[in-house]
Amino acid sequence: MLQSMKTNSLNICVLVIAALYSITAGAGLYKGLDEEGNIIYSDKPFNNSERFTPPAITVVDAPKIPPKKEAVVEEETAETRYTKFTITAPKNNQTIWNEPDLKVSLQITPDLDIAQGHTTWLLMDGKALVKNSKNLVLPIGRADRGEHSLQAQVRNKKGKIIKRSKKIIVHIKNSVVTRPKPAPF
Numbered sequence: 001m002l003q004s005m006k007t008n009s010l011n012i013c014v015l016v017i018a019a020l021y022s023i024t025a026g027a028g029l030y031k032g033l034d035e036e037g038n039i040i041y042s043d044k045p046f047n048n049s050e051r052f053t054p055p056a057i058t059v060v061d062a063p064k065i066p067p068k069k070e071a072v073v074e075e076e077t078a079e080t081r082y083t084k085f086t087i088t089a090p091k092n093n094q095t096i097w098n099e100p101d102l103k104v105s106l107q108i109t110p111d112l113d114i115a116q117g118h119t120t121w122l123l124m125d126g127k128a129l130v131k132n133s134k135n136l137v138l139p140i141g142r143a144d145r146g147e148h149s150l151q152a153q154v155r156n157k158k159g160k161i162i163k164r165s166k167k168i169i170v171h172i173k174n175s176v177v178t179r180p181k182p183a184p185f
Contacts, residue, residue, distance in 0.1 A: 028043070028052075029041055029042070029043060029052040029053070029054060030042050030043070030044065030045050030046065030049040030050065030051060030052055031052035032047070032048045032049030032050065033048060079116065079156065079162065080110065080113040080116060080118065082108055082109065082110065082154060082162065082163040083109050084107065084109040085106070085109075085152065085154060085164070085165050086106070086107050086165050086166065087104055087105070087106060087150060087165050087166075087168050088105045088106065089103070089104065089105040090102075090104070090170050091168070092168040092169060093168075093169055093171070094171070095170075095171040096170055096173065097173045098173070098174055098175055099142070099143075099172075100141070100142045101139065101141060101142075102139075102140040102141060102142065102143055102172075103137055103138065103139050104137070104150060105137050105138075106120060106136040106138070106152050106165070107136070112136065112154065116156065116157070117156055117157025118154055118155065118156055118157075118162065119131075119132040119133055119134060119154070119157075120133045120134070120135065120136065120138065120153070120154055120155075121133070121152065121154075121155055122138045122140070122150065122151075122152050122153075123150070123151045123152075123153065124143070124148050124149070125148055125149055132155075138152070142174075143170075143172045144172065145172050145174050146171075147169060147171050148169070148171075148172060149167045149169055150167065150168050150169075150170060151164060151165055151167045151168075152164070152165040153165070
């Protein structure tokens with residue numbers, strides 16, 4: 001019985017292969033001429049036709065073209081032009097007595113453009129005391145006695161100065177309380 005199953009399986013495989021071959025063998029192309037002398041191609045034979053085998057299809061790989069690099073163009077927006085920028089407090093030539101929390105107030109028109117990265121800076125005697133602030137009230141704290149010049153600046157995100165205030169002079173006075181010397185024992 002095992003022998004007959006092997007034979008049947010073998011016969012079925014042979015029949016399937018023969019059927020596939022006969023289907024593909026019957027399929028083909030035929031070339032011939034019609035009554036007017038035009039060349040005709042068909043998949044069925046016709047009068048005065050010959051079996052036609054087309055040439056092999058030539059396959060060519062597509063050329064490898066590197067993608068074009070699009071230049072990244074940074075959208076340059078016009079930098080804000082400030083029409084007014086001043087130190088409003090303290091006033092020029094003001095004398096400040098014993099102030100432990102000195103603050104400098106600024107006024108700017110139009111408003112500080114934080115979206116473009118603009119910041120305020122405060123210089124005292126030419127040295128930066130406050131850097132990269134987004135505020136218009138800048139704390140200094142307790143300042144040393146004497147005369148000091150103050151100037152504010154607006155800078156862009158690259159640190160370039162866009163606008164400067166006029167320099168003002170302030171006079172800081174701190175009272176010095178002397179303690180009496182202790183009495184000798």
